Amino acid sequence: MLSINNENKQNQPDESRLAVVHSDSLTMLLEGVARIFEVHQPLVETYYGPEYVLTLAEVLQEQCDEEASHILDQFVQNRKFNVKYKLIDKYGRSSTAKINEKIDLLELDQVLSEVALLQTRTELYFRFIKRRVANGLRVTAQNFVEKSSVTEKVPNKEKIIILEKLVRECRLGCRVQELIGRYILMEEFYTRETLSKAVELNAGGDDAGSLVDDVFYVVRKSVQRASSSSNVDCLCAVVNNACALLETDFYHLLQQKLKNGYPAAGSLAEAYTTATAYVSVVHQGKIPAPYGTDSAEKARSDFLATLNAVDSAAECIKGLKETLTHEIEQNFQQSSLSGDEFSIQETRQMTAKVDNCCSQLVDLAAKFENLAFSACDQLMNVAAKQRLKLIAERFADYSHILDENQFNEYEASDPFMEYFVTTLDSLLETFRKNLSDNNYDQFFKFVADETAKQLEKTIFKCSFNRLGALLFDKQVRELTAYYSGHHFSGGGGFAVREKFSRLTQTASILNVDTLSEAKEFYQSSSTVAWRLSAQDVKKILQMRQDFGSDENTMSDVPKPAKVERTSRFCSQDGFWGKRAAIVCKNVQLARPNSSTKTGHGFLISWDDDEAETNFKKLQCGRMVSERCDDVLNEFSTPFIEKPELGDDE
Known part of the structure; x- marks a missing residue:
């Protein structure tokens, strides 16, 4: 039985x-x-x-x-x-x-x-x-x-x-x-x-991270199922469809949420919110959804959560690409084990298809990263820019014409730096806790860049003597150390030091003893990538109140030796310019003379191939490049005879 x-x-x-x-x-x-x-x-x-x-x-x-x-x-x-x-x-x-x-x-x-x-x-x-x-x-x-x-x-x-x-x-x-x-x-x-x-x-939820987890669980499941089929064409088709869905529906959803913006804090923003609510009551006869401080705080929280979701989505796409590559190696490697010509050729064809397929994931991840980059920039402009301006303007409240006693007091306890660090730490604390590591790093870099720009505007309103210049040099070094000391991904410390390079060079010029020393230093420092033009140097030296009246005649400040190099001329209509500008460290651009008819002439100088590559595009009187955001002030330059162009021009 x-x-x-x-x-x-x-x-x-x-x-x-x-x-x-x-x-x-x-x-x-x-x-x-x-x-x-x-x-x-x-x-x-x-x-x-x-x-x-x-x-x-x-x-x-x-x-x-x-x-x-x-x-x-x-x-x-x-x-x-x-x-x-x-x-x-x-x-x-x-x-x-x-x-x-x-x-x-x-x-x-x-x-x-x-x-x-x-x-x-x-x-x-x-x-x-x-x-x-x-x-x-x-x-x-x-x-x-x-x-x-x-x-x-x-x-x-x-x-x-x-x-x-x-x-x-x-x-x-x-x-x-x-x-x-x-x-x-x-x-x-x-x-x-x-x-x-x-x-x-997840439509009404506050947890955007949960939405990302759900979305990529579905996408990962579909892609892995297609990968397990061992059919390359099927896999590529499924990945293409998944990328299209992520790029249209999901990307646009996050983008739309970020378009709502980060509500600014302060009485003006709250007054605007109250006025909007009042208009709604008058025209619709009803009070809208909760508004005021609570709704603004919720909007800020939603913005930061969405920003983190965008960063998480980019990381998930990168992880999906790595997982997919690993699974493909496991699922398709059997085709070439026999070593015959037929199997090897088949494997090469599959590898080419898969590489092309994975490149879409790389491009999609870059698109999400660019969205996060723009959102961090927007966040800095709304939440930090005005406060950074106030912090920088506080610099002008402290005199930099010092005697020995004042200098010793400032060296022992600098009130501006104490105020700066305390205020900035308070400003960044919320974002440090609520942003992902990548987003906080990027946001912090934007804050560093804006700090340098605001301080550059403020210092030209100040006057310095020798001891004041020494104090300023110490303050710049402390600022640079403060920003570069924070954690950054991908060598961010060097990027921050680059943002403060103009301030660092300004401090170096201010600390010269005589005008002749400034001329010699500016002209002979061929190893320095000067971010300051000759006109900038004149303005900086004029802030030194302890220079004599004869020394304040700055008309003979020469260009740095770094700028004097072989020039090449590009012109649409053959006109020549007599004015020049320094663009992004080591490219010299001659702007059109007022007497020219069309104003399309350019004089470009470079001393390395990288500069030539980055600035090879010219359009309608403007220089076009991927990142040309460091254009400095103009300075006079003598007329340069037309050079002979080589065959490669």
């Missing part, structure tokens, strides 16, 4: 395998055919020759196609695969069409997983057949070469073509390829609908 019960249990189907029963059936069939091939291949090679292994594969494949077709027919019928496909196809063809019969996304998920599994098993079987037949053909080719008396051409390439045609055009291959073609459309529908549900569920 016990044995009968055990036998009944063994005959009962495993419920855990019911969702993939058709793929299991196909797997058993293909494994059986593979075993038959393994058993008979040595016999055929021994008694008929290795070249007849292809004939054995053709005979077995004909029987395999017959049995596999029955299994696939049962799959299509039992899973209502074609019915689901027609509904989805109808929905996709018309934007106004609605699916009358609701599709269960959970059921569709199981069907798609089984299709991917069917493709995986079929692809594995085809690789086995191709590897076995290719090995037999390679043995045949070696035998032909060893028999010198045989003059017949080795039929290796012709046999390879027949083998590829057998795999591509057999009934099993055609049926599975048909399923995969429909699978791609159904996978796109599944991904889109699931993403829509995820966005809908």
Whole structure:
């Protein structure tokens, strides 16, 4: 009795395998055919020759196609695969069409997983057949070469073509390829609908990070399922669809949230909010949603959460690309294990397709990073710019014409630096706690850049003596150390020091003892990439009140030696300019003279190939470059004779 019960249990189907029963059936069939091939291949090679292994594969494949077709027919019928496909196809063809019969996304998920599994098993079987037949053909080719008396051409390439045609055009291959073609459309529908549900569920929530997790869980699942199918074309199509959905729906959703902006704090902002609420009461006769301090605080929190979500999305896309690359190496590396020319060529083609596919993920991640970059800039302008201006203006409240006692007091305890550090720490504390590391680093760099710009404007309102210049130099070094001491990703400390380079050079010029020393220092420092023009140097030296009246005549300040280099001329109409400007460290741009008719003449100087590369585009009287935000003040320069252009110009 016990044995009968055990036998009944063994005959009962495993419920855990019911969702993939058709793929299991196909797997058993293909494994059986593979075993038959393994058993008979040595016999055929021994008694008929290795070249007849292809004939054995053709005979077995004909029987395999017959049995596999029955299994696939049962799959299509039992899973209502074609019915689901027609509904989805109808929905996709018309934007106004609605699916009358609701599709269960959970059921569709199981069907798609089984299709991917069917493709995986079929692809594995085809690789086995191709590897076995290719090995037999390679043995045949070696035998032909060893028999010198045989003059017949080795039929290796012709046999390879027949083998590829057998795999591509057999009934099993055609049926599975048909399923995969429909699978791609159904996978796109599944991904889109699931993403829509995820966005809908998080529509009223404050946790934007949860939305990112849900969205990329769906995307990662779809991409990994396509990757497991071992079909490169299928994988690339699914990745393309996923990138399109992320770039349109998800990206635009986050972008729209960021467009609402970060509400500014202060009485003016609160007054505007109150006025808006009053207008709503007058015109609509009802009080709007909660407003005032609470709503503004919620808007700020939502903005920061969305900004973090954008950064998290960029990181998720990068992680998806790395995971995808790793899985591709695992799933497709079997194609080249045999080492034959056919497999190696096939692997190269797959690698090229996958690389092109992954490049889309790289571009998409860069797009999200650019959105976060712009949002951080917006955040700095709204939340920090005005306060940084007030901090910088506080610098002018302290005299920099000092005696020994005052200098010693400031050196022991600098009230401006204490005020600066305390105020800035208070300003940054909220963002330090609520922003992600990448966003806070970028925001902090914007704050550093704005601090340097505001201080540059303020110091030209001040006057200095020798001790005051020494104090200013100490303050600049402390400012630079404060900013560069914070954690930055990707060498941000160096970037911050670059932002304060003009202030550092200003402090160096202010600390000269005489005007002649300033001239010598400015002209002879050929190793320094000067960010200050000659006109800037004149203004800086004029702030030194302890220079005599004769020394304050700055008309003879020369250009630095760094600027005097071979020049090249580019002009649209052949006119020459007599004014010049320093652009981004080491590029000299001659602006048009007032006497020119069109004003399209340019004089460009550089001393390295990088400058030439970055500033090679000229358009309609303007210099165009990717980052040309460091244009400094103009200064006079003598007329330069037209140089002789080389052939490369």
